[in-house]
Amino acid sequence: MGRDKKFALVTGCGKGGIGEALVLEYTRRGVHAIATVLPNEDSDHLTAAGITWFPLDVRDEKSVIHLKEEVLAVTNGYLDCLVNNAGICYTMTAIDTDVNAVKRMFEVNVFGPMQMVHHFHDTLIRAAGTIVNIGSIGGVVPYMYGASYNASKAALHHYSNTLRLEMSPFNVKVITVISGEVGTNILKNDVNRKLPEGSYYTPLATEFKDHVTRTPKTTSRFVYASNVVSQSLRSSPVPWLWTGSATAIIRFLDMFAWRTIWDFFFYREFNLDKVKKAHLANAKKDD
Template sequence: MAQRGTKFALITGCGQGGIGEALALEYAHRNISPIATVLPTESSQHLSEAGIVSFPLDVTKKESILALKESVIQLTGGRLDVLVNNAGICYTMTAIDTDVSEVQKMFDVNIFGPMRMVHHFHDVLIESGATIVNIGSIGGVIPYVYGSSYNASKAALHHWSSTLRVEMAPFDVKVLTIISGEVGTNFLKTDKERTLPENSYFSPLATEFTQHVQRVPVTTDRFVYAQNVVSESLKSAPRAWFWYGSASLFVRLLDALAPRTIWDRILWGWFKFDKLKRTHRLLRKG
């Protein structure tokens, strides 16, 4: 049982090298006791070595969430000051070549996971007057090429989170949506070997697609990101949407000031769609 006055932050998705781990370390630095979660198949050694309490969690399974809730209540005495819904996975593929079963798995983590967490923890959150932090992405704002399904999962999270903010306000529960830019993690590692299907209409860009999934983007250090996100989450009145991370300011400005189709022109150039169009026209003529 925790000492009286101790504050707790529960963070999902704290595998080694990711945002969740950095957030847990930052909450500890701020004298907020972090409770980290990792997949049942993942090691938690990196957390235990840092003195961080962790539990196994699969956000796609009700039983796993309920077991976590029981452990958290036992540890905290029924108090939870911050819930960070961070667990997420990616899926990179053209919209027309998408394997819907893969997208269903991603949505089960990226959007239904936070929904399950809030559903099962809502009584603890309300009794504590907690803050819920949902980790979104600039991908949920712009039509980033080859990320249609991931973008859709984050756009859904943003809108759900915004509605949740309105609904939870009468209970003095704050909801903060983080619009994350590019952050330096190993998040993209699972997609590094992904290739276009045979006979895809996008085959003329197969080399470029491979380069994209294996890219090393310009990023914000995850620990700097964590410092800013945690700082915002601990405010008495955090912003509804908090934009932070590489490219987030650029995206925010264009989203606010430019027509929606500005991204059509920008992304066309970035992803060499002139080459795709020329090849498609030649094949049709042939």
């Protein structure tokens, strides 16, 4: 017996983000979109748009299990698309990283999607659906000040890549999205972050401040959402979707250039020679 409605579940649908754009795009295409927001997060933007939403903390397994109960009541046990979009960033040099903060980020960016797939896989198998994991160019290139965030996305990419193979016997598709710069507010929690006192990178303190408060050239989150949703609804979607600002050139160089080509670009872009000169000057003083 055929079903007359499709269902898409998208995590991380706070106001102004990619998730909000995704559920609006699914709704525009006639899919019943189900959004999640953090338990204490504002949801008025979803209610105003007529979007079904539920609270969720992807780090909390009990929260995921409770969400599944709510979703089953709406979808009758079928889920056509699961979009693991919830994510946070952490901007800092690798050697100055607060590992406890990074553990929390991994719980959201990596273990969150794993928990969602673990608990919702039967609904996806039943619908022969699609899993969409929102990755990043940071998981591909060594973008400065993003070692920990990049690592979380690289981990998600490889998990997603293997998941695609393992779900193939059940006709469940998996898309790994390599996202470029997209116009969202994901950087808002990092705008006041500073290099720690005594950091070897202190010579770049001003540049670091400019970096965390930057307004990068981005792709509209609505254009991005259209590309992602379009692929997720295809019967044979691409396994890796590169979309967003700068992804074309990064994809080309990642495929055809040598592994360390990014060292050359980023060393100059982030003025690492300034750090090297300061380090050499300090070494001479110590001699």
